[in-house]
Amino acid sequence: MQISSILRPEAVKVISSTSSKKRLLHDLGDLAASVHHVDPTRAVEALMERETLGPTGVGHGVALPHARLGDIDEVRGVFILLEKPVNFDAVDRQPVDIVFGLFAPEDAGVEHLKALALVSRTLREASICKKLRANTDPQTLYTILTEGQSVQAA
Template identity: 70%
Template sequence: MMKFSDLLKPDAVKVMGSCSSKKRLMHDIADLAESVHGLHAQRVVEALLERESLGPTGVGHGVALPHARVSGLDEVLGVFMLLERPIDFDAVDRQPVDLVFSLFAPEEAGVEHLKALALVSRTLRDAGLCTKLRANRDPATLFTILTEFETVKAA
Protein backbone atom coordinates (compact mmCIF):
# COMPACT_ATOMS: atom_id res chain seq x y z
CA MET A 1 0.00 0.00 0.00
CA MET A 2 1.27 3.46 -0.89
CA LYS A 3 2.05 5.74 2.04
CA PHE A 4 2.54 9.47 2.43
CA SER A 5 6.11 8.86 3.56
CA ASP A 6 6.78 7.24 0.16
CA LEU A 7 5.85 10.49 -1.60
CA LEU A 8 7.22 13.12 0.71
CA LYS A 9 10.64 13.81 2.23
CA PRO A 10 11.00 16.07 5.28
CA ASP A 11 12.83 18.70 3.24
CA ALA A 12 10.06 18.72 0.62
CA VAL A 13 7.79 20.61 3.04
CA LYS A 14 7.87 24.38 2.98
CA VAL A 15 6.01 27.31 4.52
CA MET A 16 5.65 30.25 2.16
CA GLY A 17 5.33 33.73 3.63
CA SER A 18 3.67 35.25 0.62
CA CYS A 19 3.06 34.27 -2.93
CA SER A 20 1.68 36.75 -5.43
CA SER A 21 -0.08 34.50 -7.93
CA LYS A 22 -0.87 30.99 -9.03
CA LYS A 23 1.81 31.21 -11.73
CA ARG A 24 4.40 32.42 -9.20
CA LEU A 25 3.42 29.50 -6.95
CA MET A 26 4.10 27.05 -9.81
CA HIS A 27 7.63 28.47 -10.02
CA ASP A 28 8.08 28.14 -6.23
CA ILE A 29 6.87 24.52 -6.39
CA ALA A 30 9.27 23.80 -9.26
CA ASP A 31 12.22 25.36 -7.39
CA LEU A 32 11.47 23.19 -4.36
CA ALA A 33 11.13 20.09 -6.57
CA GLU A 34 14.47 20.92 -8.14
CA SER A 35 16.31 21.42 -4.84
CA VAL A 36 14.77 18.38 -3.12
CA HIS A 37 14.24 15.88 -5.94
CA GLY A 38 16.71 17.12 -8.55
CA LEU A 39 14.00 17.82 -11.11
CA HIS A 40 14.54 20.40 -13.84
CA ALA A 41 12.60 23.46 -12.56
CA GLN A 42 11.70 24.92 -15.96
CA ARG A 43 10.35 21.59 -17.22
CA VAL A 44 8.34 21.18 -14.02
CA VAL A 45 6.77 24.64 -14.40
CA GLU A 46 5.84 23.90 -18.01
CA ALA A 47 4.35 20.51 -17.08
CA LEU A 48 2.36 21.97 -14.17
CA LEU A 49 0.99 24.86 -16.23
CA GLU A 50 0.13 22.50 -19.08
CA ARG A 51 -1.82 20.31 -16.65
CA GLU A 52 -3.60 23.36 -15.15
CA SER A 53 -4.72 24.42 -18.63
CA LEU A 54 -6.75 21.18 -18.81
CA GLY A 55 -8.65 22.22 -15.68
CA PRO A 56 -7.67 23.76 -12.36
CA THR A 57 -6.37 21.43 -9.66
CA GLY A 58 -7.84 23.49 -6.80
CA VAL A 59 -10.07 20.81 -5.29
CA GLY A 60 -11.90 23.00 -2.76
CA HIS A 61 -11.68 23.95 0.91
CA GLY A 62 -8.40 25.79 0.38
CA VAL A 63 -6.61 22.73 -1.03
CA ALA A 64 -4.84 22.44 -4.39
CA LEU A 65 -3.20 19.36 -5.88
CA PRO A 66 -1.16 20.56 -8.86
CA HIS A 67 0.44 17.55 -10.55
CA ALA A 68 2.33 16.65 -13.67
CA ARG A 69 4.20 13.90 -15.43
CA VAL A 70 7.89 14.69 -15.69
CA SER A 71 10.44 12.90 -17.85
CA GLY A 72 13.41 11.34 -16.10
CA LEU A 73 11.55 10.31 -12.96
CA ASP A 74 11.33 6.69 -11.87
CA GLU A 75 8.92 7.12 -8.96
CA VAL A 76 6.08 9.40 -7.86
CA LEU A 77 7.34 12.28 -5.70
CA GLY A 78 5.66 15.13 -3.91
CA VAL A 79 6.20 18.51 -2.32
CA PHE A 80 3.92 20.22 0.18
CA MET A 81 3.51 23.95 0.74
CA LEU A 82 1.58 25.87 3.33
CA LEU A 83 0.83 29.42 2.18
CA GLU A 84 0.57 31.93 5.02
CA ARG A 85 -1.61 34.05 2.75
CA PRO A 86 -4.10 32.10 0.63
CA ILE A 87 -4.10 32.88 -3.09
CA ASP A 88 -6.68 32.68 -5.84
CA PHE A 89 -6.30 29.34 -7.61
CA ASP A 90 -9.46 29.12 -9.76
CA ALA A 91 -10.57 26.37 -7.37
CA VAL A 92 -13.85 24.51 -7.91
CA ASP A 93 -15.46 26.26 -4.91
CA ARG A 94 -13.81 29.63 -5.73
CA GLN A 95 -12.11 29.61 -2.30
CA PRO A 96 -8.51 30.83 -2.12
CA VAL A 97 -5.90 28.12 -1.62
CA ASP A 98 -3.36 27.77 1.21
CA LEU A 99 -2.60 24.02 1.31
CA VAL A 100 -0.76 22.84 -1.79
CA PHE A 101 0.40 19.29 -2.39
CA SER A 102 2.16 18.86 -5.70
CA LEU A 103 2.83 15.46 -7.24
CA PHE A 104 5.31 14.55 -9.97
CA ALA A 105 5.04 11.22 -11.75
CA PRO A 106 7.16 9.41 -14.33
CA GLU A 107 5.81 9.91 -17.84
CA GLU A 108 4.85 6.25 -18.12
CA ALA A 109 3.38 5.99 -14.60
CA GLY A 110 -0.04 4.40 -14.77
CA VAL A 111 -1.85 3.40 -11.61
CA GLU A 112 0.92 4.55 -9.24
CA HIS A 113 0.27 8.17 -10.20
CA LEU A 114 -3.48 7.76 -9.70
CA LYS A 115 -3.00 5.93 -6.39
CA ALA A 116 -0.77 8.74 -5.14
CA LEU A 117 -3.28 11.37 -6.23
CA ALA A 118 -6.12 9.48 -4.54
CA LEU A 119 -4.12 9.13 -1.31
CA VAL A 120 -3.26 12.83 -1.15
CA SER A 121 -6.77 13.89 -2.12
CA ARG A 122 -8.36 11.61 0.50
CA THR A 123 -5.95 12.77 3.20
CA LEU A 124 -6.42 16.47 2.51
CA ARG A 125 -10.20 16.08 2.49
CA ASP A 126 -9.99 15.48 6.24
CA ALA A 127 -11.07 18.77 7.86
CA GLY A 128 -9.35 17.98 11.16
CA LEU A 129 -6.05 17.33 9.41
CA CYS A 130 -6.29 20.57 7.42
CA THR A 131 -7.01 22.53 10.60
CA LYS A 132 -3.90 21.02 12.20
CA LEU A 133 -1.77 21.84 9.17
CA ARG A 134 -3.01 25.44 9.12
CA ALA A 135 -2.20 25.83 12.81
CA ASN A 136 1.49 25.04 12.30
CA ARG A 137 4.33 26.95 10.68
CA ASP A 138 7.12 24.46 11.28
CA PRO A 139 7.98 22.29 8.24
CA ALA A 140 9.12 19.35 10.40
CA THR A 141 5.82 19.42 12.31
CA LEU A 142 3.84 19.64 9.06
CA PHE A 143 5.75 16.63 7.71
CA THR A 144 4.95 14.67 10.87
CA ILE A 145 1.25 15.61 10.73
CA LEU A 146 1.01 14.47 7.10
CA THR A 147 2.93 11.22 7.50
CA GLU A 148 1.41 10.22 10.86
CA PHE A 149 -2.16 10.86 9.74
CA GLU A 150 -2.35 7.72 7.62
CA THR A 151 -0.99 5.61 10.47
CA VAL A 152 -3.77 6.83 12.75
CA LYS A 153 -6.36 6.26 10.02
CA ALA A 154 -5.00 2.79 9.26
CA ALA A 155 -5.05 1.70 12.92
Protein backbone atom coordinates in the same frame (compact mmCIF):
# COMPACT_ATOMS: atom_id res chain seq x y z
CA MET B 1 1.38 3.34 -0.43
CA GLN B 2 1.98 5.87 2.32
CA ILE B 3 2.61 9.60 2.14
CA SER B 4 6.04 9.04 3.70
CA SER B 5 6.99 7.03 0.60
CA ILE B 6 6.39 10.01 -1.72
CA LEU B 7 7.14 12.99 0.54
CA ARG B 8 10.48 13.71 2.20
CA PRO B 9 10.76 16.02 5.23
CA GLU B 10 12.91 18.45 3.23
CA ALA B 11 10.12 18.71 0.61
CA VAL B 12 7.87 20.56 3.05
CA LYS B 13 8.00 24.35 3.04
CA VAL B 14 6.11 27.30 4.50
CA ILE B 15 5.84 30.44 2.39
CA SER B 16 4.52 33.63 3.93
CA SER B 17 2.89 34.78 0.70
CA THR B 18 3.07 34.40 -3.04
CA SER B 19 1.82 36.81 -5.66
CA SER B 20 -0.14 34.45 -7.91
CA LYS B 21 -1.02 30.91 -8.93
CA LYS B 22 1.74 31.05 -11.55
CA ARG B 23 4.32 32.12 -8.92
CA LEU B 24 3.12 29.29 -6.67
CA LEU B 25 3.64 26.76 -9.47
CA HIS B 26 7.19 28.14 -9.84
CA ASP B 27 7.69 27.69 -6.08
CA LEU B 28 6.56 24.06 -6.40
CA GLY B 29 8.91 23.50 -9.34
CA ASP B 30 11.84 25.04 -7.46
CA LEU B 31 11.15 22.90 -4.40
CA ALA B 32 10.89 19.76 -6.54
CA ALA B 33 14.16 20.66 -8.25
CA SER B 34 16.03 21.15 -4.98
CA VAL B 35 14.71 18.00 -3.30
CA HIS B 36 14.05 15.59 -6.18
CA HIS B 37 16.61 16.89 -8.70
CA VAL B 38 14.14 17.46 -11.52
CA ASP B 39 14.48 20.15 -14.16
CA PRO B 40 12.68 23.14 -12.57
CA THR B 41 11.70 24.69 -15.89
CA ARG B 42 10.21 21.44 -17.15
CA ALA B 43 8.44 20.86 -13.81
CA VAL B 44 6.75 24.28 -13.98
CA GLU B 45 5.84 23.81 -17.65
CA ALA B 46 4.30 20.42 -16.89
CA LEU B 47 2.30 21.83 -13.96
CA MET B 48 1.03 24.71 -16.12
CA GLU B 49 0.12 22.32 -18.94
CA ARG B 50 -1.89 20.22 -16.49
CA GLU B 51 -3.70 23.31 -15.20
CA THR B 52 -4.94 24.04 -18.73
CA LEU B 53 -6.95 20.80 -18.55
CA GLY B 54 -8.77 22.05 -15.47
CA PRO B 55 -7.84 23.59 -12.16
CA THR B 56 -6.34 21.35 -9.50
CA GLY B 57 -7.71 23.46 -6.68
CA VAL B 58 -10.04 20.88 -5.15
CA GLY B 59 -11.81 23.15 -2.67
CA HIS B 60 -11.66 24.06 1.02
CA GLY B 61 -8.34 25.86 0.49
CA VAL B 62 -6.56 22.79 -0.92
CA ALA B 63 -4.80 22.40 -4.27
CA LEU B 64 -3.26 19.22 -5.68
CA PRO B 65 -1.25 20.28 -8.73
CA HIS B 66 0.35 17.32 -10.45
CA ALA B 67 2.32 16.51 -13.56
CA ARG B 68 4.29 13.82 -15.32
CA LEU B 69 8.01 14.30 -15.95
CA GLY B 70 10.60 12.44 -17.98
CA ASP B 71 13.44 12.98 -15.50
CA ILE B 72 11.91 11.26 -12.47
CA ASP B 73 11.72 7.53 -11.81
CA GLU B 74 9.03 7.33 -9.13
CA VAL B 75 6.15 9.39 -7.80
CA ARG B 76 7.42 12.25 -5.62
CA GLY B 77 5.65 14.96 -3.70
CA VAL B 78 6.27 18.48 -2.42
CA PHE B 79 4.16 20.36 0.09
CA ILE B 80 3.73 24.09 0.58
CA LEU B 81 1.71 25.81 3.26
CA LEU B 82 0.91 29.42 2.45
CA GLU B 83 0.48 31.78 5.37
CA LYS B 84 -1.56 34.02 3.05
CA PRO B 85 -3.92 32.15 0.67
CA VAL B 86 -3.73 32.79 -3.06
CA ASN B 87 -6.37 32.61 -5.79
CA PHE B 88 -5.97 29.25 -7.53
CA ASP B 89 -9.14 29.05 -9.63
CA ALA B 90 -10.37 26.33 -7.28
CA VAL B 91 -13.65 24.54 -7.90
CA ASP B 92 -15.27 26.36 -4.94
CA ARG B 93 -13.65 29.69 -5.92
CA GLN B 94 -11.91 29.89 -2.52
CA PRO B 95 -8.21 30.82 -2.30
CA VAL B 96 -5.80 28.02 -1.41
CA ASP B 97 -3.23 27.79 1.35
CA ILE B 98 -2.53 24.02 1.41
CA VAL B 99 -0.73 22.83 -1.71
CA PHE B 100 0.51 19.29 -2.29
CA GLY B 101 2.31 18.92 -5.62
CA LEU B 102 2.86 15.50 -7.17
CA PHE B 103 5.32 14.58 -9.88
CA ALA B 104 5.22 11.20 -11.58
CA PRO B 105 7.24 9.52 -14.32
CA GLU B 106 5.74 9.93 -17.78
CA ASP B 107 4.99 6.20 -17.94
CA ALA B 108 3.55 5.94 -14.42
CA GLY B 109 0.08 4.50 -14.67
CA VAL B 110 -1.72 3.36 -11.58
CA GLU B 111 0.99 4.54 -9.14
CA HIS B 112 0.34 8.17 -10.06
CA LEU B 113 -3.40 7.70 -9.54
CA LYS B 114 -2.88 5.88 -6.24
CA ALA B 115 -0.67 8.70 -4.95
CA LEU B 116 -3.17 11.33 -6.04
CA ALA B 117 -6.02 9.45 -4.36
CA LEU B 118 -4.00 9.02 -1.15
CA VAL B 119 -3.13 12.71 -0.92
CA SER B 120 -6.68 13.70 -1.81
CA ARG B 121 -8.17 11.45 0.90
CA THR B 122 -5.71 12.76 3.47
CA LEU B 123 -6.33 16.43 2.71
CA ARG B 124 -10.09 15.92 2.57
CA GLU B 125 -9.95 15.39 6.34
CA ALA B 126 -10.91 18.72 7.91
CA SER B 127 -9.06 17.85 11.13
CA ILE B 128 -5.78 17.33 9.27
CA CYS B 129 -6.15 20.60 7.37
CA LYS B 130 -6.93 22.42 10.62
CA LYS B 131 -3.73 21.03 12.20
CA LEU B 132 -1.69 21.97 9.12
CA ARG B 133 -3.02 25.53 9.19
CA ALA B 134 -2.22 25.84 12.91
CA ASN B 135 1.50 25.07 12.39
CA THR B 136 4.33 26.76 10.54
CA ASP B 137 7.19 24.39 11.35
CA PRO B 138 8.02 22.23 8.31
CA GLN B 139 8.95 19.19 10.45
CA THR B 140 5.64 19.41 12.34
CA LEU B 141 3.77 19.71 9.03
CA TYR B 142 5.57 16.62 7.72
CA THR B 143 4.61 14.70 10.85
CA ILE B 144 0.96 15.75 10.55
CA LEU B 145 0.86 14.69 6.90
CA THR B 146 2.52 11.33 7.45
CA GLU B 147 0.86 10.42 10.76
CA GLY B 148 -2.57 11.44 9.54
CA GLN B 149 -2.29 8.95 6.72
CA SER B 150 -1.10 6.18 9.06
CA VAL B 151 -4.03 6.70 11.41
CA GLN B 152 -6.50 6.47 8.53
CA ALA B 153 -4.97 3.20 7.39
CA ALA B 154 -5.27 1.65 10.84
